[in-house]
Amino acid sequence: MTDNIVISTRGxxxxxxxxxxxxxxxxxxxxxxxxxxxxxxxxxxxSGKSTLLHLIAAMDTATGGEIRVLGQDLRALSDRQIAxxxxxxIGFIFxxxxxxxxxxxxxxxxxxxxxxxxxxxxxxxxxxxxxQLVGLGDRLGHYPRQLSGGQEQRxxxxxxxxxxxxxxxxxxxxxxxxxxxAEEILTLVxxxxxxxxxxxxxxxxxxxxxxxxxxxxxxxxGALLSEGAVPAN
Amino acid sequence: MAIxxxxxxxxxxxxxxxxxxxxxxxxxxxxxxxxILALVNGLxxxxxxxxxxxxxxxxxxxxxxxxxxxxxxxxxxDLKFKPxxxxxxxxxxxxxxxxxxxxNLASVDAPDGMNVSVRGIxxxxxxxxxxxxxxxxxxxxxxxxxxxxxxSIAHRFPDARIGKxxxxxxxxxxxxxxxxxxxxxxxxxxxxxxxxxxSDLQRIEVLSAALVRAVDSVAAKALINDINNDQRLNMNxxxxxxxxxxxxxxxxxxxxxxxxxxxxxxxGSSFAAMNTMYAAVARRAQEIGTLRVLGxxxxxxxxxxxxxxxxxxxxxxxxGCLLVLPLNGITTGVGGPNFSELDFNFHVTxxxxxxxxxxxxxxxxxxxxxxxxxxxxxxxxxxxRGV
Numbered sequence: 130m131t132d133n134i135v136i137s138t139r140g141x142x143x144x145x146x147x148x149x150x151x152x153x154x155x156x157x158x159x160x161x162x163x164x165x166x167x168x169x170x171x172x173x174x175x176s177g178k179s180t181l182l183h184l185i186a187a188m189d190t191a192t193g194g195e196i197r198v199l200g201q202d203l204r205a206l207s208d209r210q211i212a213x214x215x216x217x218x219i220g221f222i223f224x225x226x227x228x229x230x231x232x233x234x235x236x237x238x239x240x241x242x243x244x245x246x247x248x249x250x251x252x253x254x255x256x257x258x259x260x261q262l263v264g265l266g267d268r269l270g271h272y273p274r275q276l277s278g279g280q281e282q283r284x285x286x287x288x289x290x291x292x293x294x295x296x297x298x299x300x301x302x303x304x305x306x307x308x309x310x311a312e313e314i315l316t317l318v319x320x321x322x323x324x325x326x327x328x329x330x331x332x333x334x335x336x337x338x339x340x341x342x343x344x345x346x347x348x349x350x351g352a353l354l355s356e357g358a359v360p361a362n
Numbered sequence: 363m364a365i366x367x368x369x370x371x372x373x374x375x376x377x378x379x380x381x382x383x384x385x386x387x388x389x390x391x392x393x394x395x396x397x398i399l400a401l402v403n404g405l406x407x408x409x410x411x412x413x414x415x416x417x418x419x420x421x422x423x424x425x426x427x428x429x430x431x432x433x434x435x436x437x438x439x440d441l442k443f444k445p446x447x448x449x450x451x452x453x454x455x456x457x458x459x460x461x462x463x464x465x466n467l468a469s470v471d472a473p474d475g476m477n478v479s480v481r482g483i484x485x486x487x488x489x490x491x492x493x494x495x496x497x498x499x500x501x502x503x504x505x506x507x508x509x510x511x512x513x514s515i516a517h518r519f520p521d522a523r524i525g526k527x528x529x530x531x532x533x534x535x536x537x538x539x540x541x542x543x544x545x546x547x548x549x550x551x552x553x554x555x556x557x558x559x560x561s562d563l564q565r566i567e568v569l570s571a572a573l574v575r576a577v578d579s580v581a582a583k584a585l586i587n588d589i590n591n592d593q594r595l596n597m598n599x600x601x602x603x604x605x606x607x608x609x610x611x612x613x614x615x616x617x618x619x620x621x622x623x624x625x626x627x628x629x630g631s632s633f634a635a636m637n638t639m640y641a642a643v644a645r646r647a648q649e650i651g652t653l654r655v656l657g658x659x660x661x662x663x664x665x666x667x668x669x670x671x672x673x674x675x676x677x678x679x680x681x682g683c684l685l686v687l688p689l690n691g692i693t694t695g696v697g698g699p700n701f702s703e704l705d706f707n708f709h710v711t712x713x714x715x716x717x718x719x720x721x722x723x724x725x726x727x728x729x730x731x732x733x734x735x736x737x738x739x740x741x742x743x744x745x746x747r748g749v
Contacts, residue, residue: 183743186655188655188742188743188746208659208660209659209660212654212657212658213659215656215657216656221656225648227649227651229649229652229653230649231368231373231375231376232366232368232372236368240656241657243365243366244656244657288656
């Protein structure tokens with residue numbers, strides 16, 4: 130079972146000073162996420178769920194405790210190594226899509242592949258396949274401004290999976306979408322988990338979105354509630 | 363691998379107003395620099411193509427130009443039989459005694475008149491100048507008040523065109539030909555028969571300077587030493603090339619002033635480029651954060667924004683070259699040898715344009731390095747929040 134652990138945190142803390150106030154964003158978080166799981170992290174604003182996601186993606190550093198992702202102690206890596214590691218292992222889906230506006234859908238999806246050793250044609254083939262997988266095979270040359278919100282998020286998902294990462298991290302992926310588009314996106318993420326075996330960690334405050342996950346974990350005031358527990362209010 | 367350059371190209375196109383304004387600022391700076399360099403280059407080309415290293419100009423000791431030099435016919439007789447002087451086909455030494463004066467003529471730029479050199483010259487002196495040709499009309503005839511004018515003079519002085527008469531000395535002189543000296547300074551001179559000019563100027567015995575041709579470069583050096591050490595002659599000899607090189611000193615203040623102005627403008631332009639790039643970094647903070655999340659390193663971000671700034675400046679540099687190209691070949695004048703006007707063309711060469719583009723690239727590099735560094739130092743989360 131230990132071999133199947135994709136994310137493991139022990140006593141994880143994140144504290145910072147904001148406007149002279151000492152803020153405890155995460156407090157003694159211990160969490161194991163196994164390969165192939167689809168975890169929804171829930172909690173009210175400021176509970177620390179996004180902070181935990183950022184620590185898992187090595188976009189931020191913990192002030193205490195241990196964190197291992199895909200067997201890698203992230204604290205041991207240099208800035209450059211982290212960038213490389215993130216490109217190879219993590220697919221990140223943002224709430225506001227974060228597509229590069231001056232690049233087409235195909236170019237946006239091809240972007241992470243620029244960091245690999247693939248040749249130009251191989252990169253285009255991979256990016257096209259990823260876009261076809263999310264149902265946008267006919268929108269390759271469209272710029273983000275020519276796509277709907279739901280389509281933009283699907284491009285973002287194609288970009289997240291194009292390098293075939295083991296782990297997909299999603300930060301409120303349906304937060305900026307209407308109900309119908311949100312449903313499509315969640316179905317897609319769910320398919321990536323079930324059909325392609327991707328481990329997914331999704332931050333959401335939407336109970337409907339969380340229902341697509343195989344497991345829900347709650348955070349409250351920086352602390353991770355025990356498995357099965359829900360916040361009092 | 364780096365962030366694709368398409369990203370930079372398209373960003374410049376997307377914010378086209380800012381791009382054009384910044385590039386135009388850089389273009390104007392580059393154009394000012396190139397105009398000055400083209401002017402100095404034109405002047406230098408004119409002066410350097412005027413002198414032949416085998417020809418030795420002999421002036422009175424202490425004179426820096428032919429106009430203030432005195433040279434008697436007796437001294438010329440002593441000079442022309444010095445060893446090392448080449449002989450022409452007729453067996454005579456290749457030596458030319460000449461008289462130089464200035465007259466005032468109204469030009470298109472200065473209706474009140476400007477100084478123009480008039481040279482009295484013998485057929486031997488004409489034969490010694492290579493690369494000359496009469497482009498219009500004919501040569502003057504000896505013993506007549508006839509003149510040929512350099513092509514720049516014919517172009518810029520309406521009273522010095524073929525058929526016109528110029529009054530100086532003791533009468534009126536008819537312009538009978540136009541002299542084409544390539545890029546040479548002779549284009550800015552008026553030539554007449556030596557004896558007729560000296561007679562009209564009442565300088566029959568005391569003329570201005572002598573030009574002699576050495577058999578080879580070694581003989582030229584020896585001849586110069588011989589003349590300079592000859593106490594009896596009391597003359598100062600230097601190669602014609604050296605004489606004109608000394609005249610290029612007149613270009614130094616123009617060059618200095620021009621480069622100084624261009625540097626001041628360059629500082630302004632590089633700050634404009636810097637401002638544009640800082641604005642780009644601020645506006646694209648979220649994109650920077652996204653690129654970092656996708657795996658691009660700080661170095662990739664730095665090079666991408668640095669490249670974009672250089673690209674912007676390169677556009678400005680190319681625009682600057684286009685702006686200055688129409689100046690190529692335009693004739694202007696400065697005070698030249700003999701206190702007279704020396705006409706020359708702006709000379710925009712590929713080398714000068716390359717210098718302009720390189721100058722623009724340096725501007726872009728200077729303007730881009732700090733914003734690019736700023737972009738690369740952004741923390742991912744701060745960048746994603748647009749900070």
